[in-house]
Amino acid sequence: MSDKPQNTVLVGDDVHRQWSRFKYPQTLINYGILLSVLLFFSYSVHYLNIPLDRILGMFGRLGDVLANRYYPPDMEYIADKGYLNAIIETVQMAYLGALFGLMISIILGWFAAYNVSPSKTYIYPIARIFTMGCRSVHEMIWAILFVTILGFGLLPGVLALTMFSIGFAGKLIAEEIESIDMGEVEAIRAMGGNHLQIFVYGVFPQVRVAFTGIAIYTWDVAFRAATVVGFVGAGGMGWYLKRNVMQIETQRTAAILVSIVILVVISEFISAWARDRMSKAK
Amino acid sequence: MGTSTAPMTVDDVVRLRRKKHRLQFGFYLVLATLVLWSIQATIIEDTDWDRIGSLAEIGKSVSHFIGIDFKLIPSLLGPTIETFMIACIGTLLGLVICIPAIWFGALNVTPYKPVTYPVARIAMTLSRSIHEIVWALIFVSAVGLGAFAGILAIAARSLGFIAKMSAEAIENIDTKPVEAIRAMGGSNLQVMIYGILPQVLPVILGIVIFEWEINIRRSAILGLVGAGGLGLVFFRQMNTFNYPGVTTVILAIFGLILIGEVVSHYSRKAMI
Known part of the structure; x- marks a missing residue:
């Protein structure tokens, strides 16, 4: 054996x-x-x-x-006033894009959540496809399209980030709404509440805290995307990056990269801190 | 119990609530001011409304994009396959270079905490905070134009996410099998292979498939900086003002992502 x-x-x-x-x-x-x-x-x-x-x-x-x-990043270049202005523009762009995107994606999330969608046969699939479309097209492509239609500037950047945030937050919000407790929704429906009343009084209070977390996270991700949408002419720091890459000013490029990393790390810390505080306040 | 636990009077409760309301009101006020300031700076001052023109003109420029360029479709097949392959190999390479980062970055298995743990965490943050376009730029300048630079960019970008999630999975494992193997006299390597790996392997595979799905989306635009694939075709159509061609390329990207989403959904289901 x-x-x-x-x-x-x-x-x-x-x-x-x-x-x-x-x-x-x-x-x-x-x-x-x-x-x-x-x-x-x-x-x-x-x-x-x-x-x-x-x-x-x-x-x-x-x-x-x-x-x-x-190697020696040209730090004087990024301390320049024009560049600091571009950083502020980038923050503003990310902020507005995330805000508009979130406002639209609350409504889209409501429509795209199977359990509370006003019409399961028509509105639900349309909202789903729209959210998926926003998500599957990369933010750079959105930026290029909006720059072609509207010209250079911050507005196309804001719109591109809006589409990006819709894709990012819309899915998360819809999933969050799909996992709520249906008892309150049924109670309001039994009292004769219409779809809007169900959403405002039955659904929204349940997802409010999760929604704040998603909002902070969306802003963080949108800022990361905002640092490069300028690459195609949509404003912000990306334009400086593109110009210096094209001119093979490698040390200035290195300085810009360093500034991007620092800013993203700062935004990540702020977002982690805010989410942490929020989960404690809950 | 100290003196601080004196019962709260109604006045105290009201005062606390008022204070909370005032704080909340201040917070919302700051948010609203920021919104107004941003709108003023970006949409009102910076935008050239004359260039955009009326709503009809916007509609006209949007209508250029309507339509499909059927002549382009046969030449799209190659770049589509290339994009798909860049995403696949990039994810695989990302997983390979991830392994040391996961090992160093999980608190309970990191070999020497004061040095290796921060190193791994910094690598993860760097990888996640630099956009894939920037990674591609760096690698294009290092290895030249072509798909190889795209693969490296995808790998560098996926390291952060895979390593962070996997390290968290390792930190949350059940410690009993690890203790059992250690009690039997198993070495550190044996603990890792027989105690930790079987527990986290399904989780890591799920993370990798999720990242692969995102990487398809990313690899579709790397062509913008010369890293091959559909992005290059997109850029060429854009520069030759062939707008129906642009729509066609976007539809191809859309189809590719749809395939990726379906495959990822079913393979993650099959694994669980």
Whole structure:
């Protein structure tokens, strides 16, 4: 018996059955999926012409590029008055975009929540598709489209961030509304309340706290997006970034990147602090 | 019990409530002032309303976009596949470079807390705070134009999210299997492989699939800075003022994302 493998079970007299977690057809399917995923990855490395032999050397080169060309960031450049003004513009843009987006996405979230949607056959799918459309188009593409239609400036940036925030917050709010306690909604419906009254008195008080958290988070994410929408001409710091990248002013670019990272970290701290305070106040 | 627990009178309650209301009112006032100030600066002062023109003119510029450029469709297939592959390999590479970050960034398994934990946390914050366009710019200047720079940008950008969520998952595991293995004399590596990994693997896979879905969206725009894929086609259509072509590219992106969303939904369901 001692030379038998340990993962066998004695069945009957001398029949040893191999023990395994998955039964026969399931193992075949699992291996098949794993194999096809591996095949897909190796084929795509071939298809995209990725120089696998250069990957290791790349880190050295990347370090080289950063150390020689980007290293002393031109800090005087970002202390410039025009640039500080652009930072303020970026904050304003993110703030307004998040605000407009949230105002629209409360209504959209109400329409796109299956349990309280005013009309399940018409309004629900339309609101769902609209939210998904906003979410699947990247904020840069929104910015390009609005710049084409409205021209350069902060307004297209605000609108692009609005669409971005609708996509981001609309889904979260709809999910939050779908998980509420339906008892209060039924009570108001039984008293003869219409859809608006149900939303205002039955749904909104239940999601108010969660909604504040989503709002703070949306502002944080919108600010992160706002730092680059200027890249296509929608105002803010992105325009400075684009200009210096195009002129190969690498040290100024490095300084702008440093300022972006610092600002995003600050906004993240503010957002974490606000959400923390809010959950305590709850 | 000290003297501070004297029963509150009605006056105290009223005063506290008034104070709270005043605070809330001040908070809303600040918010409203900020809104007005931002509106004044961005929408009223900075916008060139003459350039935008009347509502009819806006409608006219929007109507340029209506329509589909059917001639473009055959040449979209290649970039679409490329975008999809950039997202897939980028996520995989992100997962690979994530492993040390997860190991260092989880408080209960980090090898040397005063050094490795802050290093991992800083790496996560850096990765999440720099936008994918900026990452792509950095990598394009390091490895040249093409899909490779896009893959690296996607990987660098996904590190933060995957590592942060996975480290949190590791911090919240059940410690009993870990203790059992340690009591049997298992080494740190064995604790990790047999005690921690089986518990967090499904969670990490779910996180990775979620990030993959977002990465499809990201890889579709990396072409704007020369990192290949659908973004390049989009940019070219935009620069040649072929607006129906722009709509076609957006629809292609939309279809790709729809596929990603469906695949992610079902694979996450199958795993649970």
